[in-house]
Amino acid sequence: MKVFSKEQIYEGDKLTAERQQISSTDLMERAGTQIFNWMHARMQGAQVPIHVFCGIGNNGGDGLVLARHMVTHGYNVNTYVINCSDKRSKDFLVNYDRIKNVTKKWPTLLSCSEDFPEIHPDDIIVDAVFGIGLNRSVDDWVKGLFVHFRNSKAFTLSIDIPSGLYTDKAVEDENAVVWAGFTLSFASPKLVFFLPETAKYTVQWEVLDIGLDQEFLFNTQTEVELIGKHEVLPNYIPREKFAHKGQFGHALIIGGSYGKIGAVTLTSRAVLSTGAGLVSAYIPKCGYNAIQASFPEAMVITDTDEEKITDITFDIEPTVIGFGIGAGTNTKTAYAFETFLKSNKVPLVIDADGINLLSKKKTLLKLLPEQTILTPHPKELERLIGTWKNDFDKLKKVKTFSKKHNLILIIKGANTITVFDNKLYVNTTGNPGLATAGSGDVLTGVITGLISQRYNPLIAAIFGVYLHGRSADIAVEDFGYQSLIASHIIDYLGEAYIDLFKQPEQPPKHLDDEDTSK
Template sequence: MKIFSKEQIYEGDKLTAKKQNISSTDLMERAGTGIFNWMHMRMQGAQVPIHVFCGIGNNGGDGLVLARHLVTHGYNVKTYVVNCSDKRSKDFLINYDRIKNVTKDWPTLLKCEDDFPEIHHDDIIVDAVFGIGLNRTIDDWVKALFIHFKNCKAYTLSVDIPSGLYTDKAVKDEDAVVFAGYTLSFATPKLVFFLPETAKYTVQWEVLDIGLDQEFLFNTITEADLIGKHEVLPMYIPRQKFAHKGEMGHSLIIGGSYGKIGAVNLASRAALAAGAGLVSAYVPKCGYVPMQTAFPEAMVITDNNKQIITDIDFDIIPNVIAIGIGLGTKNKTVNALSEFLKANKAPLVIDADAINIIAKNKTLLELLPYQSVLTPHPKELERLIGKWENDFDKINKTKAFSKKYGFVIVIKGANSITVFEDKLYVNTTGNPGLATAGSGDVLTGIITGLIAQGYGAIVATIFGVYLHGKSADLAIEKYGYQSLIASHVVEYLGAAYMDLFKQPEQPPEVTEQEQSTENAKTDKA
């Protein structure tokens, strides 16, 4: 799914109106009616008090369309206009006149805190105050209104985007933003729904189709894509009947130090479970017995040193190399990594201490192959790109870093984002159970195993991040968040693959006899 910018949405609105020969007012009618249909389907005429707060722009116009339909369908609705400016959009004014034509209870004008209505915790608030066009600091009394929403604890539904939330910049004052229980977003989700600092402003979101031009939606290239099952399924490369392990690629996992051999174990297991034909682990001598014992499917190569890696020397030709997990940052290890990078020709997946070493020795960045994959946790990312002020600054700095060196970078989080140059791929799988030791090592192994099989670096990273999260989503059904460990994620990789081809369950068909019986019960009631 594409994540359109606000500028692209404006362009899509204009193009749709032109190509479909409709007015912007007609398009607003579609949007407001879409919100009404969503509510009506769930409420079925229930007389819960509904408070619709409308701004004086197009988002407010959407709210007025909704309110009009609620009135004409007999709902217990009260409409308010948040009079935050002298300027009103044309379509707002048109719909303001329309709602006055269907009810004697005209919208109440709010101009200050004294005008705020009483709202009970079991009421419903519809927030249609500000939309994606907000580009200024809101007035103090409007901020107080949003605090009023929050304090009354009523369920809040936002139209398109929680009011006060910008689509393309950070929030400076969280009290100046509506906290929505649900947001119905027109045509596209907003990037801010997935960023750590701004995702908290809506608990859930859903996209409503308002009939924007299909050619525009299909052909427009967006900065960000939302990655789910439908996006990764075409990436999947099926295994042929006569395939053998030599054709599935050879992954080499380099890392480990005394007490940290488990990281290499996890990454190696993940690479093989992701589909690599062969996996070799390069570890210090202390890792030989643990690796051979705990993971007999892996081949093991050892450094001459017992506790750390001091010299990276092997006689195999791997298709891809992952390096850094559990590696440590001793001087001899730093030198070994430097010499390895100077000679290496294989694709790389770089994680953990390899990133930390490179961050302290920036000249090593020039030695990394094009489209090397970097999987830093937040602190490691900061060491690479520098401190950031907010999530947008972090994304911009990561994009600049990716463009400068040609790397694929994973910004880890609840919605991990794969970055390559100017493009963002926002993942939808995963859960808080992944906040556990070793989960990053598993991700490194999955991506490595995919590259070994012939997936390109960008696709392998997008696909790998998805599988990693999906495995965890399936595993928590058995283990829960708190008890999920990294080994469980490897264990459920097969289930994550199988889920790609799982069809959604269809509701059972109702026979004529069953329907007749149900109708009789209804009539009797």
């Protein structure tokens, strides 16, 4: 799913009006009506008090359209106008007159804290105060109103975006933002719904189709893409009847040190469970018996050193190499890594201590093959690119880093983001159960296993993150968040593949839906 910027949404509104030969007021009517239809389908006339708070711009105009339809359908609705400026949009004024024509209970003008209405926990708040065009600080008394919303404990529904939340910059004062239980977003979700610092401002979201021009929606390229089943399924490569293991590559996993052989075992298991034909683990001697006994499907190559990687030499021809899992940052390991990079031509996936070694000597970045994949956790990312002020600053620095070095970076989190060049791919699978030791090692194995099967590195990164998260989503149904461990993610990768082709369950058929014409 494309995630449009606010500038693109404005352009889409303009093109839609031109190509469909409608006015901006007509488009606003369409948007407000869609919001009403969404609420009406769920409320079915219930007489819960509804408080619609409208700004004086186009977002407020959407709210007035909603309120008017609520009034004409007999809902218990109270409408308020946040009178925070003398500048009112043309379409707001049109709809302000329209709502006054259908009810004697005109919208209440609010201008200070003394005007705040009483709101009970069982009421519903509709937030239509500010939209995506907000470009200034929120007045103190409006902040007070937003705090009033939160203190009321009432369910809050935001239109398009929680008021006070910007689409392209950080929040400075959390009291200046509406905390929504649900957001109905026009055309596409907003990037801020998925970032650690701003996702908290809406618990759930849904996209409303307001009839924007289809050619515009289809042809416009976005900087951000939301990744779900429908986005990854076209990239799936099926297997032929006469396929054999030699067609699916030989992955080499290099890493491990005394006490950390388990990490290499997890990664190697994930490689094969994702579909690679063969996997070899290059480890210190101390791990030979452990990995051979616990994972007999793997082949093992040992370093000359007992406890750490000191010399990376092998006589196989791997399709892809995963490096760094549990390797440590010993001086000899660092030297072995640098020596290896100088001669390596094989695609790489680098995790954990491999990233730490790159951070310690950034000149090594020049030795990485194009589109090498790096999978840092937050502290490893910080060592690599430096500190950041906020999520937007972090994304900017990661994009710059990716473009400069022609690398793919995976920013791990609740919504893991894959970054390549100037584009962001936001994942939608995964859950808090992934916050467990070894889950990152598994992710490295999944991505390495996909590249082994000849998936393009960028596709492997995006698809791998999706599969990893989806496997955890399926596994958590059996184990719960607290008891999920990294091995479970591997065990459920097969279910994640099968799930790609499952159709959503259809709701049970009602008697009045049956064909009685016979």
